[in-house]
Amino acid sequence: MADSDLDNSPAVRRLADWDDETLGSLAEEYDTPLYVTDLDRVTENYLRFSAAFPEAHVMYAAKAHTGKSVLESLLSVGADIECAAWGELQRSIDAGADPNTLQYTAVNPPDHDLDYAVDLADNAPGLTITIGATDTLDRLQERGYDGRIAIRINPGIGTGHHEKVATGNDAKFGIPYEQVPEVADRVREEFDLVGIHSHAGSGVLTDDLEDHCRAIERVGEMARRVGPLEFVDIGGGFGVPYHEDEPPLDLEKTAEMVREAIGEIEAQLKLEPGRYIVADAGLILTTVNTIKETPSATVVGVDASLATLIRPAMFGSYHPMLNVTAPEREAHPVTVGGPVCTSADVFATDRPIARPERRDVLAIGNAGSYGYELASQFHSQPRPAEVALEDGEARVVRRRETLDDVTRVEQ
Structure with missing residues (x-):
């Protein structure tokens, strides 16, 4: 990446900076819930951080996102890797470290x-x-x-x-x-x-x-x-x-x-x-399946859950949300939750979002760090696919799991 490209790379990428049409096309082609990772943004973030500390040795903390495509991208621009477990060591080596x-x-x-x-x-x-x-x-x-x-x-x-x-x-x-x-x-x-x-x-x-x-x-x-x-x-x-x-x-x-x-x-x-490098390079696309009006809230049900992204349930974390299908609609306060049978399976409460309707696609931002890494198979839900964007092209870097994947280790 040229220095001029890095100069034009913003210090943070907001959810509204993603292209709605591209995200909608990805959801249609690859189904939801879907993780999307922008590998160009990953390397931009690493190079920007390294440029701020020219005298230092900047490594990448793999636990934030250990996907092979992320590790390969960072290794390609000179990053070394810090690992917190044997699996991260092996995956770093498999990626070329x-x-x-x-x-x-x-x-x-x-x-x-x-x-x-x-x-x-x-x-x-x-x-x-x-x-x-x-x-x-x-x-x-x-x-x-x-x-x-x-x-x-x-x-x-x-x-x-x-x-x-x-x-x-x-x-x-x-x-x-x-x-x-x-x-x-x-x-x-x-x-x-x-x-x-x-x-x-x-x-x-x-x-x-x-x-x-x-x-x-x-x-x-x-x-x-x-x-x-x-x-x-x-x-x-x-x-x-x-x-x-x-x-x-x-x-x-x-x-x-x-x-x-x-x-x-x-x-x-x-x-x-770790987080600084990958957080704003990733998001989740999820489809609205239920709209329920109650005296206390408008509840919007989606196909992502705490098994897809556990940070709101684990840390009370805020993640920005956007209606990709119709961002121009008037915003209404809604509560967005998934299909898991617990009150913790909520992404947002009374959040103003362009009024969702069934089959709309919503984006959950800043999911690149500790997102897929903490995903689970709770409720026997297969984990989602992950698509990487690089040089304007999209490719599947992690296929969607099937129920066979969930049960394969059982005897």
């Missing part, structure tokens, strides 16, 4: 995960394993591993859009701050200590940066205490605006505040954006 460039952030890793990582490192000594518990060091030693280790720090400060993602103050994640120097001494004796790592939380926007940078300051302080190091990894967590009236993350201000917070370090700065 050099295992020597991968970073595996182990959180209470099952035995199978550690077995896989250690076996992988036998032939890929550049693989880095990030540990968040001394118990993991013991288990790695039992497997004969003495390679590259990064220590995940718990800075005692959590940030982000929801308490369930404020990992920087959650005992589940990382070595307690004051224990890090002692653990670093042990790692140097028994392994190859190459870095320290921290991740304060997710969904951080400009107004959250002060808290986020307080956590980064503590990481910088610890880096100076336990150095020398090859790298200092401050994780990701940088967000996108889900509400239409929220401003996008100010990347220039973010980069300036991060540099000031980390301070002088004799190490490579690493960042691991």
Whole structure:
């Protein structure tokens, strides 16, 4: 991508910026519910973020969207991949990643995960394993591993859009701050200590940066205490605006505040954006099947559900919605829900949307991050297809599941 193309790439892509006619055609051709991922937007977002941190090594946090087409697109523009589980390691390799460039952030890793990582490192000594518990060091030693280790720090400060993602103050994640120097001494004796790592939380926007940078300051302080190091990894967590009236993350201000917070370090700065790269590059198309007028609400039933997108049910997340079929109609407040038998299966309550009618196609925006990754087969619903857009062309990158796919593993 040329620099001029990147300059013309907006900091956030709103749902209204998608082409209604294109989306309607995709729904007609591929049926709904349907995930749509714009791979050009994925690479634009990565390149924009990287340009804001020219001195840093920017990796992609695969857990946000591990689809092969997304990984291939990011690898093609020079991204490396950070993985949180063995399956993400394997899928990154399948997409073309050099295992020597991968970073595996182990959180209470099952035995199978550690077995896989250690076996992988036998032939890929550049693989880095990030540990968040001394118990993991013991288990790695039992497997004969003495390679590259990064220590995940718990800075005692959590940030982000929801308490369930404020990992920087959650005992589940990382070595307690004051224990890090002692653990670093042990790692140097028994392994190859190459870095320290921290991740304060997710969904951080400009107004959250002060808290986020307080956590980064503590990481910088610890880096100076336990150095020398090859790298200092401050994780990701940088967000996108889900509400239409929220401003996008100010990347220039973010980069300036991060540099000031980390301070002088004799190490490579690493960042691991995930949500920022893929969130506004993806959406869901869903078809209206029911309109029900009640004394308290107009209920619009659609064929997507919490099995398609669980974020509203899990986090109370807001996702913008648009009537693709008739955006010009007068907006009416409606409640939009799916076919799952729980009150949690609701995408919007009293949301003004161009008055939906049966067979209209609605779009649910900002679904590219932690959308398909958290999709399930609840109610024996096969998971949806995913179509990728690239250079003006559409192609199926994940076929629609069938009931045979749902039941195949049963015996």
